[in-house]
Amino acid sequence: MGFGQVRQRRLSDDIVEQLESMILEGTLRVGERLPAERLLAEQFGVSRPSLREAIQKLVAKGLLVSRQGGGNYVAESLGSTFSDPLILLLENKEDAQRDLLEFRHTLEGSCAFYAAKRATDIDRQRLSEAFEALQDCYSRSGKVTRAEEGAADARFHLAIAEASHNAVLLHTIRGLFSLLKRNVVTNIGGMYAQREETREMLIKQHQALYEAIMEGRAEEARTLSNQHIDYVQEVLSEVQLEAQREARAQRRQGL
Numbered sequence: 340m341g342f343g344q345v346r347q348r349r350l351s352d353d354i355v356e357q358l359e360s361m362i363l364e365g366t367l368r369v370g371e372r373l374p375a376e377r378l379l380a381e382q383f384g385v386s387r388p389s390l391r392e393a394i395q396k397l398v399a400k401g402l403l404v405s406r407q408g409g410g411n412y413v414a415e416s417l418g419s420t421f422s423d424p425l426i427l428l429l430e431n432k433e434d435a436q437r438d439l440l441e442f443r444h445t446l447e448g449s450c451a452f453y454a455a456k457r458a459t460d461i462d463r464q465r466l467s468e469a470f471e472a473l474q475d476c477y478s479r480s481g482k483v484t485r486a487e488e489g490a491a492d493a494r495f496h497l498a499i500a501e502a503s504h505n506a507v508l509l510h511t512i513r514g515l516f517s518l519l520k521r522n523v524v525t526n527i528g529g530m531y532a533q534r535e536e537t538r539e540m541l542i543k544q545h546q547a548l549y550e551a552i553m554e555g556r557a558e559e560a561r562t563l564s565n566q567h568i569d570y571v572q573e574v575l576s577e578v579q580l581e582a583q584r585e586a587r588a589q590r591r592q593g594l
Contacts, residue, residue, distance in 0.1 A: 351389050354393035355393045358397060358402075363510075364506060370412060371413050372410050373412065375410070376390055394411055398411075440522075440571060443519070443522075447496055447499070447564050448562075449503070450502075450564070451503075451557075451563070451564040453504065453508070454500075455554075455557040455559075456555065457504040462504075467553075469497075470498075472491050472495075473491040473545060476488040476491045488527060493516060495549075496512070497516060500513070502552065533581065537574060540570060544566070548560060548563045548564055
């Protein structure tokens with residue numbers, strides 16, 4: 340019987356494995372610059388040549404991008420779940436907006452459930468910061484733009500996804516972040532115009548969801564997340580019907 344030689348594992352492979360894990364778990368974010376080689380080598384306790392070899396391997400895999408004289412970055416393409424042209428197309432189609440809300444219903448409910456089960460103290464701190472930023476937008480009604488409020492809303496939901504400790508959920512939400520943010524901005528304008536109580540309802544819904552996650556009530560967190568999306572769908576359906584009635588009336592007037 341013949342035996343093959345056991346290949347000794349290279350130190351750079353261990354570094355690659357650690358960096359890949361940091362990218363997958365979201366510690367290293369899309370577009371983020373890695374620390375300087377000297378500092379990173381010290382943190383890993385390795386030589387700079389071994390670190391450079393690991394970085395070259397990750398560049399070859401498409402996970403990192405090296406810029407001449409500008410350092411190493413996590414590849415931007417990792418966050419491109421949808422291309423910019425497709426995002427613009429989805430923004431302008433009513434059916435696509437409905438589809439996105441249905442997708443959010445499933446995705447964010449799961450994120451809330453697992454966040455309530457798995458959130459660490461650090462996750463809860465980050466979630467609290469995101470929630471406080473959203474509350475600040477609500478408290479400054481009339482002094483913040485819809486874009487600012489939409490971004491704060493989307494970041495709150497992203498913080499929930501991070502706390503879920505599910506890599507697939509997290510990277511799906513991150514990949515959809517631009518689309519999610521624009522969707523929220525679009526929704527806010529129509530909802531506020533349709534119902535006077537919308538802002539108060541959104542404040543209460545986000546507060547209840549935040550508390551359920553912070554207190555570890557997983558099933559309730561999922562239910563509250565779903566109810567939040569249900570409410571958004573309900574109000575936006577009214578907005579759409581109102582727009583259809585208005586268009587119909589204008590056509591009749593033109594006859």
